[in-house]
Amino acid sequence: MVDLISHALWAFAFFHNLSNAWLYVLFTLLPDLLWGVPSFAFLISTGRLGELRKARWRRSQNKDGVKDFRSDLGGKLYHLSHSWIAMGFVGALLFIFIPSIALPFIGGVFLHLAFDLFLHKDSVFGQMPLYPLSSFRVEGFIHWSDRRLIILNYALLTLAYFIIIAGRL
Numbered sequence: 001m002v003d004l005i006s007h008a009l010w011a012f013a014f015f016h017n018l019s020n021a022w023l024y025v026l027f028t029l030l031p032d033l034l035w036g037v038p039s040f041a042f043l044i045s046t047g048r049l050g051e052l053r054k055a056r057w058r059r060s061q062n063k064d065g066v067k068d069f070r071s072d073l074g075g076k077l078y079h080l081s082h083s084w085i086a087m088g089f090v091g092a093l094l095f096i097f098i099p100s101i102a103l104p105f106i107g108g109v110f111l112h113l114a115f116d117l118f119l120h121k122d123s124v125f126g127q128m129p130l131y132p133l134s135s136f137r138v139e140g141f142i143h144w145s146d147r148r149l150i151i152l153n154y155a156l157l158t159l160a161y162f163i164i165i166a167g168r169l
């Protein structure tokens, strides 16, 4: 996860010239929805929603080693939905069976995965792009919730949308 709004804004910035840009935006949200929605539903149905308040996104903040909902169900779903192998496989299936949405899927999902790969240093899950074949982890450069990255991210987004809007005037 980088924040979902940023994922959507970057996808639209990258693909805005395409007539089906909104499909790319929709698919770029998919990796986080695939683990987030079931995890959220699981917490609600088991009355454990309060755990969200204790949840930490960075390993170093999780000093007491709290085992929260993400260690079991959420963790597996997270690694599957953030696996370059698993999502590449789904993309290949789409090319065969529903080719009209294959490119938006590949473009949207892999833009998300590319951001996440580098922006999850010290994250609780970690990035395992070869899951489930290998649990090899990519450490990344910085965590998405780092204040410096948030400022840089929104500065770059502002610049990108300034260029897009200026180009249309």
Ligand SMILES: [Zn+2]
Pocket (backbone or CB within 6 Å): 001, 002, 031, 032, 082, 112, 116
């Ligand atoms: Zn993500």
